[in-house]
Structures are given as structure tokens and as C-alpha cells.
Amino acid sequence: MLTLSPGNVSLKLLERIWREELPVTLDADARMRIDASAARIDAAASGNEAVYGVNTGFGKLASIRIAAEDTATLQRNLILSHCSGVGPDTPRAIKRLMMVLKLISLGRGASGIRPETVDLLEAMLAKVVTPVIPAQGSVGASGDLAPLAHMAAVMMGEGEAEFQGEILSGGAALEKAGLTPVTLGPKEGLALINGTQFSTAHALAGLFSAWQAGCTSLLSASMSIDAAMASTAPLIEEIHTLRGHPGQIGAAATMRTLLHDSEIREAHRADDPRVQDPYCMRCQPQVAGAAMDMLVHAAITLRREANAATDNPLVLLSEDRIVSGGNFHAEPVAFAADMIALALAEIGSISQRRIALLVDPTLSFDLPPFLAEDPGLNSGMMIAEVTSAALMSENKHLANPCSTDSTPTSANQEDHVSMAAHGARRLGTMAENLFRILGIEIFCAAEGIRFRSPLKTSSPLANVCDRLHEDIAPLTKDRFLAPDLETAAQLVGHGELLDKTDIDFPCLEEMMHD
Numbered sequence: 059m060l061t062l063s064p065g066n067v068s069l070k071l072l073e074r075i076w077r078e079e080l081p082v083t084l085d086a087d088a089r090m091r092i093d094a095s096a097a098r099i100d101a102a103a104s105g106n107e108a109v110y111g112v113n114t115g116f117g118k119l120a121s122i123r124i125a126a127e128d129t130a131t132l133q134r135n136l137i138l139s140h141c142s143g144v145g146p147d148t149p150r151a152i153k154r155l156m157m158v159l160k161l162i163s164l165g166r167g168a169s170g171i172r173p174e175t176v177d178l179l180e181a182m183l184a185k186v187v188t189p190v191i192p193a194q195g196s197v198g199a200s201g202d203l204a205p206l207a208h209m210a211a212v213m214m215g216e217g218e219a220e221f222q223g224e225i226l227s228g229g230a231a232l233e234k235a236g237l238t239p240v241t242l243g244p245k246e247g248l249a250l251i252n253g254t255q256f257s258t259a260h261a262l263a264g265l266f267s268a269w270q271a272g273c274t275s276l277l278s279a280s281m282s283i284d285a286a287m288a289s290t291a292p293l294i295e296e297i298h299t300l301r302g303h304p305g306q307i308g309a310a311a312t313m314r315t316l317l318h319d320s321e322i323r324e325a326h327r328a329d330d331p332r333v334q335d336p337y338c339m340r341c342q343p344q345v346a347g348a349a350m351d352m353l354v355h356a357a358i359t360l361r362r363e364a365n366a367a368t369d370n371p372l373v374l375l376s377e378d379r380i381v382s383g384g385n386f387h388a389e390p391v392a393f394a395a396d397m398i399a400l401a402l403a404e405i406g407s408i409s410q411r412r413i414a415l416l417v418d419p420t421l422s423f424d425l426p427p428f429l430a431e432d433p434g435l436n437s438g439m440m441i442a443e444v445t446s447a448a449l450m451s452e453n454k455h456l457a458n459p460c461s462t463d464s465t466p467t468s469a470n471q472e473d474h475v476s477m478a479a480h481g482a483r484r485l486g487t488m489a490e491n492l493f494r495i496l497g498i499e500i501f502c503a504a505e506g507i508r509f510r511s512p513l514k515t516s517s518p519l520a521n522v523c524d525r526l527h528e529d530i531a532p533l534t535k536d537r538f539l540a541p542d543l544e545t546a547a548q549l550v551g552h553g554e555l556l557d558k559t560d561i562d563f564p565c566l567e568e569m570m571h572d
Contacts, residue, residue, distance in 0.1 A: 059184070062158070064165030065087050065365045069357060070362060070567050073266045076155045076259075080185040084165045084176065091167020092176060095373040099170030100512035102380055103129060103244035110371050110382050111248035115418045117200070118471040133247035134214065140207035140251055143192030148205070148256075149486070150188050156259040157183055157209065159364055166367040167287050167375060169249040175240050178400040180215055185235040190218040190225060191256070197467060198388035198478030201368065202256035205479070210250040215239030254388040255479035261395045262360055264485025264565075265353060267551075268398050268405075271492045272350045273563040274550050275405045276309055277522065278499040279342040280316040282412040285506025287423045288339040290317055298343060300427040303355070303499065306347030307423070312323040313343065315561050322507070322515040336421065338411035345408045354569045356394040356401075361570070363391055388478035392461035395481035402488040403450075403457035406495045410450040413495075416502045417443045429533065439502050440545060446498045449491040456484050467487045490551070497546030500526065500555065505533055507518060518559040524548070525558040 060071065060082045068517075074080060084092075102109045110121060115122040116136060124132050161179055164171050182188075189212040195204030211217030215229035222234070232239055242250075283290065290313075298310045319321055334340060371382040417439050430438025460481030466473040504523045507515045514520060517519045526549065530542045549555050556563060 059083055061085050062088075062162055062165065064162045067162055067365055068567060069262075069364075069570075072155070072158075072262055075158055076151055076263055076266065077349060078495050079151055079154050079186075081180070082158050084161060088165035088167065089173065091375070092165065092173055093475045094375055095167045095170045096172045098373050098375065098378070098380065099245050099415070100243075102123050102190055109380050112244045112380075116248070118469040122528040129244045130241055133242035134243070135213060135240070136247040137207050137210045137251065138216065139181060140203050143204040143208055144193035145192050145194035145384060148191045148193050152263055153188055153191050153209075153260045154183060154207070155262065156191075156255045159207070159255040159258055160206070160253060161447060162365060163253050163255065163369065164249065165366055166374040169369040170245045170373045170380075171249045172243055172246065175213070175242070175246055178237065178240055181237050182213070182235075185237065186221070187212070187231050187235045187237065188220045189228070190220065192419050193483060194480070196256055197465070197475040198254070198257050198392055198480035198481070199386065199474050199475035200468070200476060201252040201370075201386040202254060202479055203251050205256035206251040206253060212242055213250070214242065214425045219540050237480075248334075250266050252370050252386045254386065254391050254478065255368075257388045257395070257482045258363050260479070260482035260485060261356075261391050261398065262364065264395065264402075264482060264489060265357055265360060267485070267489035267493075268353055268402050268444050268565045269350070270553055271402065271489060271496060271557070272346055272353065272405055273312075273556055275346050275409055275499060276312045276342070276563065277316060277555060277559060278409060278496050279339070279346070279412065279501060280313045281500060281503035281507065281515070281519055281522065283313075283318055283339055284317065284322045284519060285416055285425070285503040285510070286335075286339065286421075287322060287330075287510070288335040289330070289332070290314070290323055292335075292340045293317070293343065297388065303347055303351055304349035304569060305349070305564075306343045308569070309347040309350065310343035312561070312563055316518050316559065317516050320519070321514040322510050323516075325513050332423070334409070336415060338408050338415060344406065346405060350564060350569070352397050352401050354566065356397040357566055357570055359390050359394040363394075372500050388476040389461065392476040392478035392481050395478060395485060396459045396461050398485055399457040399481070399488060402485065402492050403453045406450050406453050406492045409495050409499045410446045413443050413446045413499050413502050416506050422506065425506050425509055427503055429509070430536075431534055438533060438536070439498075439505065440488075442498050442501070445543065446495050449495050453491050460484070490547075492544065493551040494547040498543060498548045500550065501530065501546045502541065508532055518561055521558045521560065522555050525555060
């Protein structure tokens with residue numbers, strides 16, 4: 059059980075929670091703030107002042123006062139009416155991260171939620187009661203209303219949830235887990251569904267995958283450089299310090315380490331007839347480094363958002379006021395998601411060009427056509443390269459910005475929205491596509507390195523080739539390739555190939571502090 063301090067939760071910890079699906083609890087300071095804000099809401103509910111979401115309707119209906127005896131019905135109706143999501147269920151790890159992010163937001167002590175409601179959310183994570191949350195329905199303003207409503211419905215005993223491999227009614231899932239539904243008090247329904255946690259969870263998952271892909275692209279590019287006998291002169295440190303971008307400097311340094319003791323490199327250091335290599339080889343530090351710098355900017359935004367109070371209205375304890383605002387508007391998340399999407403697309407774009415180079419005998423410096431033994435009879439990696447091109451093109455399309463696509467909703471009360479939810483949701487598909495592109499590049503590069511025998515690649519890259527060949531045999535003749543391409547993608551996605559290098563790759567959290 060991890061203890062969280064809202065306002066100070068690190069990305070490293072959030073990544074652990076996402077990857078390992080860990081339960082969490084809020085620290086004592088958060089509990090004190092929750093108690094204080096709940097008391098302030100309780101006082102407002104028993105007073106005569108109109109307070110949005112406590113004793114009024116919602117959205118365009120905010121001018122309608124609600125009688126004190128109807129406040130519980132008001133919150134229940136809010137959740138049920140907002141359970142309007144459609145489409146496939148959201149991946150479980152992302153739903154659990156969303157629930158954790160909601161706890162962090164509530165723990166800032168500005169939402170007025172009761173301790174027992176927070177307790178239930180923590181217990182659902184601990185007992186692995188996971189709401190069914192349709193993926194579509196949020197426009198990323200007024201919060202991720204529909205997805206979060208499906209979460210809140212389970213807390214009331216409504217909706218559906220997964221428990222021990224079964225999809226049950228919310229009430230049955232809670233009962234089987236030994237938990238009791240809550241009756242939502244004043245403002246609690248609004249506190250649960252106002253916020254950016256659905257969008258932010260997807261964006262964080264995309265960020266973590268994109269950073270891993272960026273690091274893997276330094277590995278795959280280094281392998282391609284050796285396979286094509288390309289020059290390592292463009293990796294010289296001073297070239298990159300003269301420009302000064304930290305991502306570029308770190309990318310080049312990593313690639314120098316990966317290629318340090320390569321016999322292949324030493325064999326053509328002198329008397330190489332080529333003056334310059336194509337950009338996909340020569341400019342990898344510049345392209346991947348720029349992508350990683352952009353991911354750092356997105357990470358800074360998402361770390362802030364993960365620790366933010368994104369509710370409305372907010373209980374301002376220092377002023378003893380309850381004030382309507384707009385922290386639920388997910389524009390920062392939408393911009394971050396668009397940046398991550400651009401990075402994913404560009405990392406894949408330059409990787410695909412290296413794949414194309416390796417299979418082209420006019421560019422690959424004496425490698426056989428399509429990396430095929432007995433080419434003509436065998437087609438080798440011909441169509442694997444075409445597959446990488448299809449994946450690259452799909453990611454380019456998906457990288458089009460979502461944050462610019464606002465549309466008015468809710469009778470023009472919510473007249474500008476962020477579209478952060480689907481902007482962040484697409485990142486999962488893009489990351490999977492990119493893992494497949496990088497897997498194909500590593501497969502091709504390993505074949506190219508094999509053709510350079512008896513010359514040996516560097517120690518880190520040899521370890522990677524050995525790990526790859528544990529699951530994927532060298533391509534000595536044509537065979538059914540689809541399972542091998544999927545295996546390569548899985549090795550990339552799980553980070554196993556990075557681990558086999560035994561070197562330190564750039565660390566996202568460290569670069570955020572530079």
C-alpha cells in the first residue's frame with residue numbers, strides 16, 4: 059500500500075501505480091484537509107445561500123434552487139444521468155490510475171467530500187473492484203463527466219464493475235468484496251465527476267509509453283547504424299553541446315555508449331567512400347532528442363495536473379469561501395496530449411526511414427536486398443517494411459491536433475471544451491503502433507548485424523541481439539512473419555531489450571529538473 063501526499067506525487071510513483079496496479083492511501087495531512095472542507099460544505103448545505111452543486115441544479119440549470127430534503131436525490135440523479143458513456147471498456151490499469159488521480163485531487167481538501175467516500179474509493183482499489191467505464195463520451199470540460207460518473211455509480215451500488223474476473227452489477231461487486239455503497243452527500247457527486255482524471259490517466263500512460271519508446275529508438279537507431287555501417291562521427295559530443303538542447307545531448311551520449319566497442323564501426327572508420335549518411339542515421343539525436351524534450355514539457359504539465367484540485371466549485375479553506383471556477387477545463391492536458399502525439403509520430407517516422415534504408419540494397423552498404431538470404435527466392439523483410447510504413451502513416455494521421463477541435467455543449471453553457479479525452483485516448487493506439495515499428499527496426503537491424511559477421515557489434519547491442527534471438531530465430535529463409543513481428547513489439551513494449559543493454563538511458567524525472 060503506497061501512501062500519497064497530494065500536491066507532491068511524483069511521475070515515477072504514478073508510473074509504478076499504472077504499471078503494477080498498486081493500491082494507495084492518502085496521508086494524514088490530506089485527511090485533515092478533507093475533514094475541514096467536508097465541514098464547510100455541510101455548513102453550506104444547511105444555510106440559505108445558493109451554492110452551485112450543493113443546493114442548485116447543474117450546468118444551465120444552476121439557477122434552480124433545490125430543497126434541503128432533496129440534496130441526496132440531487133447527487134444521485136446527477137450520477138445516474140451522467141452515466142452516458144459509450145464504446146468499449148477502458149483498460150483496467152488506466153481506470154485504476156484514474157481512481158488514484160481522483161483520490162489525489164480530493165486529497166487537496168478543496169472538494170468538500172466526506173472521509174467515508176474517500177475510504178470507499180481507497181478500498182475499491184485495494185480489493186480490486188474496478189468500474190466498467192465506457193471509453194467515449196467526454197469532451198474534456200466540466201470535467202470528464204461521463205467516465206467519472208460510471209466510476210461514481212459503482213460507489214453508489216449502481217452501474218457495473220469487474221471483480222475477480224467477473225463483470226457484475228456495482229452493488230454485487232461491492233458486496234462480494236465486502237464493501238458497502240455510499241449515499242452521496244451534498245456536492246459529493248459533483249466532486250467525483252468534476253475533474254480531468256480520465257483524460258490525465260490516459261495522457262500519463264501515453265507519456266510513460268512514449269518515453270520508453272524514445273529510449274528504445276536510441277537503441278534501434280544504434281543497431282541500424284552498425285547494420286548499415288553508418289558513421290558515428292555525427293555523435294561526437296561537441297556537435298551537440300554546440301547546439302545545447304538537453305534531449306539531443308542526452309540522446310547522442312546514449313548512442314555513443316551503445317556503440318562504443320563495436321568492431322563493425324572500427325572496420326570502416328578509415329577509407330569509407332561515403333561522405334555523409336542519410337538524415338535518418340545522421341540526425342537521430344536531433345529528432346529523438348527534440349521529441350524527448352517535448353515529452354519533458356508535457357510531463358511537467360501532467361505532473362502538475364495529477365496533483366491538482368480540478369473540481370468545481372472549490373472550497374477555499376483559507377478564505378472560508380466556496381467559489382465557482384474552471385479548473386475542470388482540461389486544456390493543459392489536451393495540449394500535453396497533442397505534444398505526446400507529435401513525439402510518438404516523429405519517433406516512428408524516422409525509425410521507419412531507417413527500416414526502409416536497411417532493406418534497400420542501394421543505400422544499405424552491401425546488405426542483401428530486403429535482408430534476404432538468397433534474394434529472389436526469398437523476399438526477406440520486404441513486407442515487414444511495408445507494414446512499418448502503414449503503422450507510421452496511421453500515427454501521422456492520429457497526430458493531428460485534438461485541442462483545436464472545440465465544440466459548444468450543454469445549451470452553450472459549456473461553450474468551449476478541450477477535447478482532451480480523445481486526444482489522450484489515441485495515445486495508447488499510437489504507442490502500440492510505435493512499439494511495432496521499433497520492433498521491426500530492431501529485427502531488421504539484428505539481421506543486418508548478422509550479415510556483418512565475423513565482425514562483431516558492441517557489447518550492449520550484442521546482448522540485445524542475443525535476447526531477440528531467444529524468441530525470434532534469424533531469418534535464414536522466408537517464413538510466416540506475423541508472430542515474430544508481434545513478439546518483437548512485445549519485447550519493445552515490455553522494456554526487455556532496454557534492460558539487456560546494461561546501460562542507463564535518459565530518465566524523464568531527472569530531465570524535468572534540468
